[in-house]
Amino acid sequence: MSEALKPVEHYRALIAAAGPSLPGAGQPWLDARRQAAAARFAEQGFPTRKTEEWRYSSIGQVLEQPFRYRDEAFEALTDSDIEDLLLVEQPAARLVFTNGRLVPHLSTTDGLDSAVSLISLRAAIEQGSEFVDQWLGKAIIDSDLETFEALNTALLNDGMCLHIPAGVSIEQPIEVLYLSVGLDEPNVMTPRNLIVLDRGASARLVEQYASTTDAAYFNNGLTEILLGEDAELEHDRLQDEAAQAYHMSVIHLAQAARSRYRGMVASLGGTWARTEYHTAFSAEEAGCELAGFYFAGDGQLTDIHLDVRHPVPRCNSEQKFKGILAGRGKAVLDGRIRVVQDAQQTEAHLSNDTLLLSRNAEVDTKPQLEIFADDVKCSHGTTVGQLDPMQLFYLRARGIQADTARKMLCLGFADEVLESCTVPAFIERVDQKLQHRLADVHIDTTTSG
Amino acid sequence: MSTGTEQVDELIRQEYEHGFVTEIESETIPPGLNEDVIRQISARKNEPEWLLEWRLEAYRQWLTMTKPEWASVHHPDIDFQAISYFSSPKKKDGPKSLDEVDPTLLETYEKLGIPLEEQKALAGVAVDAVFDSVSVATTFKEKLAEAGVIFCSISEAVQEHPELVKQYLGSVVPARDNYFAALNTAVFTDGTFVYIPKDTRCPMELSTYFRINAANTGQFERTLIIADDRSTVSYLEGCTAPMRDENQLHAAVVELVALEDAYIKYSTVQNWYPGDEQGKGGIYNFVTKRGDCRGRRSHISWTQVETGSAITWKYPSCILRGDDSRGEFYSVAVTKGRQQADTGTKMIHMGRNTRSTIVSKGISAAHSSNAYRGLVRMAPKAENARNHTQCDSLLIGDKCAAHTYPYMEVRNPTAKVEHEATTSKIGEDQLFYCRQRGMSEEDAVSMIVNGFCKEVFQELPMEFAAEAQKLLSVSLEGAVG
Numbered sequence A: 001m002s003e004a005l006k007p008v009e010h011y012r013a014l015i016a017a018a019g020p021s022l023p024g025a026g027q028p029w030l031d032a033r034r035q036a037a038a039a040r041f042a043e044q045g046f047p048t049r050k051t052e053e054w055r056y057s058s059i060g061q062v063l064e065q066p067f068r069y070r071d072e073a074f075e076a077l078t079d080s081d082i083e084d085l086l087l088v089e090q091p092a093a094r095l096v097f098t099n100g101r102l103v104p105h106l107s108t109t110d111g112l113d114s115a116v117s118l119i120s121l122r123a124a125i126e127q128g129s130e131f132v133d134q135w136l137g138k139a140i141i142d143s144d145l146e147t148f149e150a151l152n153t154a155l156l157n158d159g160m161c162l163h164i165p166a167g168v169s170i171e172q173p174i175e176v177l178y179l180s181v182g183l184d185e186p187n188v189m190t191p192r193n194l195i196v197l198d199r200g201a202s203a204r205l206v207e208q209y210a211s212t213t214d215a216a217y218f219n220n221g222l223t224e225i226l227l228g229e230d231a232e233l234e235h236d237r238l239q240d241e242a243a244q245a246y247h248m249s250v251i252h253l254a255q256a257a258r259s260r261y262r263g264m265v266a267s268l269g270g271t272w273a274r275t276e277y278h279t280a281f282s283a284e285e286a287g288c289e290l291a292g293f294y295f296a297g298d299g300q301l302t303d304i305h306l307d308v309r310h311p312v313p314r315c316n317s318e319q320k321f322k323g324i325l326a327g328r329g330k331a332v333l334d335g336r337i338r339v340v341q342d343a344q345q346t347e348a349h350l351s352n353d354t355l356l357l358s359r360n361a362e363v364d365t366k367p368q369l370e371i372f373a374d375d376v377k378c379s380h381g382t383t384v385g386q387l388d389p390m391q392l393f394y395l396r397a398r399g400i401q402a403d404t405a406r407k408m409l410c411l412g413f414a415d416e417v418l419e420s421c422t423v424p425a426f427i428e429r430v431d432q433k434l435q436h437r438l439a440d441v442h443i444d445t446t447t448s449g
Numbered sequence B: 001m002s003t004g005t006e007q008v009d010e011l012i013r014q015e016y017e018h019g020f021v022t023e024i025e026s027e028t029i030p031p032g033l034n035e036d037v038i039r040q041i042s043a044r045k046n047e048p049e050w051l052l053e054w055r056l057e058a059y060r061q062w063l064t065m066t067k068p069e070w071a072s073v074h075h076p077d078i079d080f081q082a083i084s085y086f087s088s089p090k091k092k093d094g095p096k097s098l099d100e101v102d103p104t105l106l107e108t109y110e111k112l113g114i115p116l117e118e119q120k121a122l123a124g125v126a127v128d129a130v131f132d133s134v135s136v137a138t139t140f141k142e143k144l145a146e147a148g149v150i151f152c153s154i155s156e157a158v159q160e161h162p163e164l165v166k167q168y169l170g171s172v173v174p175a176r177d178n179y180f181a182a183l184n185t186a187v188f189t190d191g192t193f194v195y196i197p198k199d200t201r202c203p204m205e206l207s208t209y210f211r212i213n214a215a216n217t218g219q220f221e222r223t224l225i226i227a228d229d230r231s232t233v234s235y236l237e238g239c240t241a242p243m244r245d246e247n248q249l250h251a252a253v254v255e256l257v258a259l260e261d262a263y264i265k266y267s268t269v270q271n272w273y274p275g276d277e278q279g280k281g282g283i284y285n286f287v288t289k290r291g292d293c294r295g296r297r298s299h300i301s302w303t304q305v306e307t308g309s310a311i312t313w314k315y316p317s318c319i320l321r322g323d324d325s326r327g328e329f330y331s332v333a334v335t336k337g338r339q340q341a342d343t344g345t346k347m348i349h350m351g352r353n354t355r356s357t358i359v360s361k362g363i364s365a366a367h368s369s370n371a372y373r374g375l376v377r378m379a380p381k382a383e384n385a386r387n388h389t390q391c392d393s394l395l396i397g398d399k400c401a402a403h404t405y406p407y408m409e410v411r412n413p414t415a416k417v418e419h420e421a422t423t424s425k426i427g428e429d430q431l432f433y434c435r436q437r438g439m440s441e442e443d444a445v446s447m448i449v450n451g452f453c454k455e456v457f458q459e460l461p462m463e464f465a466a467e468a469q470k471l472l473s474v475s476l477e478g479a480v481g
Helices: A007-021 A028-044 A060-064 A079-085 A121-126 A130-135 A147-154 A389-397 A402-418 A424-439 B002-013 B035-044 B049-064 B103-111 B141-147 B154-160 B162-168 B179-187 B428-436 B441-457 B462-476
Strands: A093-098 A117-120 A160-164 A174-180 A187-189 A192-197 A202-211 A217-227 A232-239 A246-255 A260-267 A272-281 A287-296 A301-310 A316-325 A330-339 A346-356 A362-371 A376-385 B026-028 B087-089 B125-131 B134-138 B150-153 B192-196 B205-211 B222-227 B232-240 B248-250 B253-258 B263-271 B283-293 B299-306 B311-314 B317-320 B326-335 B340-343 B346-349 B355-365 B369-378 B386-396 B401-410 B416-425
Touching: A007 A028, A007 A147, A028 A147, A079 A174, A093 A117, A117 A121, A121 A130, A121 A160, A121 A192, A130 A160, A130 A192, A147 A217, A147 A246, A160 A202, A174 A187, A174 A217, A192 A202, A192 A232, A217 A232, A217 A260, A232 A246, A232 A272, A232 A424, A246 A260, A260 A272, A260 A301, A260 A402, A260 A424, A272 A287, A287 A301, A287 A330, A287 A402, A287 A424, A301 A316, A301 A346, A316 A330, A316 A362, A316 A402, A330 A346, A330 A376, A346 A362, A346 A402, A362 A376, A362 B386, A362 B416, A376 B401, A389 A402, A402 A424, B035 B049, B035 B179, B049 B179, B150 B154, B154 B162, B154 B192, B154 B222, B162 B192, B162 B222, B179 B253, B179 B283, B192 B232, B222 B232, B222 B263, B232 B462, B253 B263, B253 B299, B263 B283, B263 B462, B283 B299, B283 B326, B299 B311, B299 B340, B299 B441, B299 B462, B317 B326, B317 B355, B326 B340, B326 B369, B326 B441, B326 B462, B346 B355, B355 B369, B355 B401, B355 B441, B369 B386, B369 B416, B386 B401, B386 B441, B401 B416, B428 B441, B441 B462
Parallel strands: A093 A174, A160 A192, A174 A202, A187 A217, A192 A217, A202 A232, A217 A246, A232 A260, A246 A272, A260 A287, A272 A301, A287 A316, A301 A330, A316 A346, A330 A362, A346 A376, B125 B205, B192 B222, B205 B232, B222 B253, B232 B263, B248 B283, B253 B283, B263 B299, B283 B311, B283 B317, B299 B326, B311 B340, B317 B346, B326 B355, B340 B369, B346 B369, B355 B386, B369 B401, B386 B416
Antiparallel strands: A117 A160, A362 B401, A376 B416, B026 B087, B125 B134, B150 B192
């Protein structure tokens, strides 16, 4: 970013420069959206610590980075290069993106039911797909885009575009890998996903953000999910970005009657990572279950924002998040449950537990309930503390070394959240990563309690 | 559930019991706020120069500040120029005994159930009655003086004990703390001052009844309580106000200082005029209350029962500075009609082994809105600090709202923070169980709601527990339909 330009100006310049070469430029329906988003972005500007949603997460660091927008996939990869990263042995389909763009030769959709449409967003736009025009932005209930959403939309480029027609059920998971690779200067990517499950459709989706680069980069992603009546989606996401990376994932979920969503995020990587879930039910008897695990060590901020809305009666939601902080790691959890006046018989629960392993770690947690209906059962519970000395004692009394005992307890703590995931390799991977991270961690044992 | 509807409606419609205006001549500065008004207030109260300077400094600060917008309350803009900042019941000389007090005033107290004549006979409750902005009668002074306790109006303290006032005033809530605190600092007219000397247990419960009177007079009370080493005091504050059509602003500041091993228990029953069914009238209660546990093992406990006011904006807080110090916050907030309450606490843990407990019970009915907003901060040095927070909300009717906004900031790994919050309505099964045993719905609801609040009520001194339960029954019994 040139010194003279303020962050907003810097990004406006990026948008202006990239505009003509973005896919579908010149198509009125798309131009209109991109322009509106660009205007919205310019009008909004970046949030500050005074913005309640950003109270504990400074974005100063993000804005200081002179990110470029280089719209180019890294193609020089073979299957063997990504083999070790993959989580699903026999996926129904696999999409691999590098630096924000689909790499066709690493991707396959051969195993999919022919009625299912899974293509890159870019391809969908270039084919002039009405599907994108019809559904893009529909899952975003407040049609006003937030700053990072607007930035994503203004630079709308590539991502996953999945449509599962009514009654079709995909047994094996679809795997999506976002790889940042071979970057020599700080780059911003804007993955955009559009996932639509029609009535009674069901699928499993496993996403992973990973990297093979040490460079700083910024993934500013936006995912829209629309579930039709009785549709079911299981959605597991592993955020394992590079140590210097910036990561923003906003997920908008709109659920029709009796649909079910189970989402999991494991947030482990990046120097600055934020995941937002915005969920809303449009009709009764739908259910949404969100779970998450976060780990932050030295130089890491991990931030999770949940905005769970109950605008209609008889839906239930459950949010369960756990995290472990070491070194100078910092975590933020802001979870809001909103129940409007007529949403009777809502059941919504949120829990958040954080383990602090070091003296300099910090957690800021803010669970909120906004309830306007009386016949509801809503609760939240939060705990922050260190490893239970009694549990440690129990393990040590059985001859287990202190270090091992601590690690066992940390893994057990994480597994309580991870176990809701139905992809075994996902859980194993997170466990491995966690063990690896814990190996470098000095766990403070200066407890007198 | 429809059988109780009529009773419910009747109770909800019930008019404010304490709504009456006492005709009494007031000596009032005309509405408006500027440096001259502040100089006038200060001059009338015969204040020393440093206090005037402090007020003016606060006023200048206030001019640069903006009204807080974060609370979940809504009200029309307050016209600070339309408020009269000083109103004192007219008197020629200060009354030396109750006989000299204006009989109309005494009548007012009687209507409120605080007959001053009987005060001395009452079991150990000394009342420093603040009628509008100037204390006119203080009782039990001799007995307190024997123990070395200073219990007087803050204006009196400024004259009699300037060194104590100067040392502690503004040391817990600085002038620039927030918008309303700055305003209070600039224009406060009266309030209570308490000093408990070392090694002293205050011989009786101290109590002040605030009462707002005289139309268009905002109340800007200032309370300062200092408990010196190893002393103990329990302070009660209760409020009622006459019915009125215009919104009245009340922006008090309460500062508590607990030194080593001192214990301050501060209890409030707040029952100001909440406005009519449509939300017209009613008091705006924007209060800053903060306690500072300065010494080792200091202990401050806030208990509040908030049933009145159109808007309540109030966060009694504890700064747990001293090692092993302790803070508590017990609250019952009841809203009905169009009332809005945004209340909670802050527990700032700075010392080692500090402990805090938060128990908040919110009950919302009709079109009201009730929010708990709290902060628990564990500073890096708060070794082995503990907090437990419990917030429960009860919703009565489908037009009301209950919100919970807890903030937890933890910067010490040995600290332990626990927070639980629930929101629900009165359980059908509980009601059924009671009714099955022959209780009327009215009694069942009353019992369940009282049970819901019990944890807080039992923290109140006995004198207040009765009033609190009565208030609750007036406000809510049968409000379930």
